[in-house]
Amino acid sequence: MNILVVDDCPNIANYVAHVLSIHGHNVLALNHPAEALEHAEMISFDLAYLGIVMPSMSGFELGIRIRKLLPHCAVILGSEDVPPSEIIRFVRHGFGYLSAPFELEDLLSEIRRLCANGGRRPIG
Secondary structure (H helix, E strand, O other), rough: EEEEEEEEOOHHHHHHHHHHOOOOOOEEEOOHHHHHHHHHOOOOOOOOEEOOOOOOOOOOHHHHHHHOOOOOOEEEEOOHHHHHHHHHHHHHHHOEEEEEEHHHHHHHHHHHHHHHHOOOOOOO
């Protein structure tokens, strides 16, 4: 699976990318949303893990823009201290969500769930 990881914190992006690559995925880790959009125009990613809070563009907005380029791409948003109303908004868009810090199995489980549902998180 081709996976894009974007977080403005290099340590987080590199950790998530490392863990996913150990599990056999092709992973590109980036720290800037604009750079991620450029790559999404050239590479067909199957999944994107996006930090929510980034200085130039939120992970939510980035996820919407990636989906316009790659409608099949599953999106998982990750952050800490996100209000429940925002999580509901993510899920309504079919995005997965993980509250940071999260366990490796939580990430892998969310990937499996999204992939089993055509890249969209089921509502409910």
